[in-house]
């Protein structure tokens with residue numbers, strides 16, 4: 001006899017990884033009831049702790065965490081800025097890489113990035129998966145999210161009204177199901193989503209080892225004729241072996257002998273490993289779901305896209321999905337969604353996923369141990385050694401120019417809002433903690449105030465001068481921090497009505 005949970009949730013999320021947890025926070029912030037079902041009994045894993053669990057956060061993620069007042073809870077970045085180059089300081093500090101080719105802080109010309117304000121959050125930070133998940137669990141539970149562990153989703157059925165989800169002999173009901181259950185997503189597989197893409201070129205290894213003669217390995221990230229190795233700190237070695245991904249897919253155990261053989265071959269040394277404490281493998285398989293929605297079932301994070309972790313983009317991509325989806329799904333559930341709002345999750349996020357997958361493929365293409373790749377690698381290295389080159393690569397790695405094509409005139413539309421600071425010290429980040437839209441009116445225009453009031457609690461109207469207004473008169477900011485509309489001083493503001501109606505439901509039209 002099946003145990004049935006008779007409460008009907010607004011949303012069930014499969015997977016309590018960072019993406020599922022952040023999405024749960026966003027939905028609960030918008031007053032949706034959320035159940036998260038997680039396969040693992042125990043949220044703690046050595047693979048989520050330093051150095052295995054180290055993750056680079058890019059500008060959109062940092063802004064997202066800041067806007068929801070979570071950034072201050074992440075302690076790790078305060079004591080660990082860049083473990084790969086901890087010996088170097090200032091302009092010579094490595095702040096990212098492309099295919100293992102580093103770019104240095106002093107080479108990046110941030111003045112080329114339009115509309116970034118000096119008071120903005122950092123463009124990149126280091127975090128740890130374990131800490132990030134702990135912070136997100138705390139927030140989710142404070143917002144009323146139910147997280148149940150040791151319950152993998154094993155099946156589901158959807159109707160036009162909702163979804164019934166099974167975990168073994170238990171069953172749960174919700175209006176919507178979101179698969180945030182990682183690269184091998186059960187929701188994606190059972191939901192009939194096509195997962196299209198390319199096969200891997202290599203197996204990557206992240207290992208914790210004791211080495212008898214570590215001086216035989218060069219410091220830093222070393223690209224060799226057969227692959228790549230990096231000793232990120234004593235005893236922690238990352239290896240990339242161009243075996244077509246064979247070892248990873250064989251699911252064979254990772255033994256000391258195997259790791260030693262890999263490392264000797266890739267480093268062309270006779271280095272000796274005396275103990276293997278922990279190891280994991282990964283590949284550059286690059287695949288993406290061709291749609292992110294099937295009826296009442298959606299995908300986000302690694303469930304929707306996978307690629308090589310080179311340059312660290314997957315978590316950032318997934319958190320971006322969650323920030324984009326949360327408010328749209330909540331508005332849909334609460335009958336506050338204008339036509340097409342939920343579909344814009346796919347049309348906005350899929351192209352960003354395409355860019356990230358191609359970025360990882362491009363890196364692999366110039367790391368391969370063949371003459372053509374080596375020749376291209378040398379050219380890219382030269383370009384990265386120029387100021388414009390370093391600035392371009394940093395801009396891509398840090399997601400500075402990430403934005404959506406919202407088909408409007410002003411260059412800020414579709415971009416992340418700069419962190420304006422009002423004269424009373426309030427910043428945009430402060431205004432976005434509650435996940436509402438914001439109409440920021442620098443010119444105290446009465447007609448804009450009236451318009452905002454027609455959207456009731458969906459749009460907060462804020463008027464006042466900012467310390468630096470970047471020549472703007474007013475901007476409309478979506479709950480995810482993306483600018484829906486912007487107008488310069490003395491320009492025509494009549495388009496605001498149209499922009500507001502595209503993202504928010506006119507209060508009188510809301511079906512209760």
Ligand SMILES: Cc1cc2nc3c(=O)[nH]c(=O)nc-3n(C[C@H](O)[C@H](O)[C@H](O)COP(=O)(O)OP(=O)(O)OC[C@H]3O[C@@H](n4cnc5c(N)ncnc54)[C@H](O)[C@@H]3O)c2cc1C
Nearest residue numbers: 015017019039056152153181182301302312313314315316
């Ligand atoms: C070596 C390495 C380094 C990386 N470095 C970076 C980096 O620097 N920056 C970056 O942005 N990204 C990086 N990534 C990628 C990043 O870790 C992932 O993109 C990110 O963890 C994806 O989060 P997620 O929540 O979508 O999936 P996951 O973190 O995989 O979480 C999925 C969750 O779903 C659960 N689950 C699975 N099946 C089920 C089921 N049937 N039912 C219920 N629950 C289920 C799992 O137990 C898990 O808790 C790296 C990855 C690797 C391997």
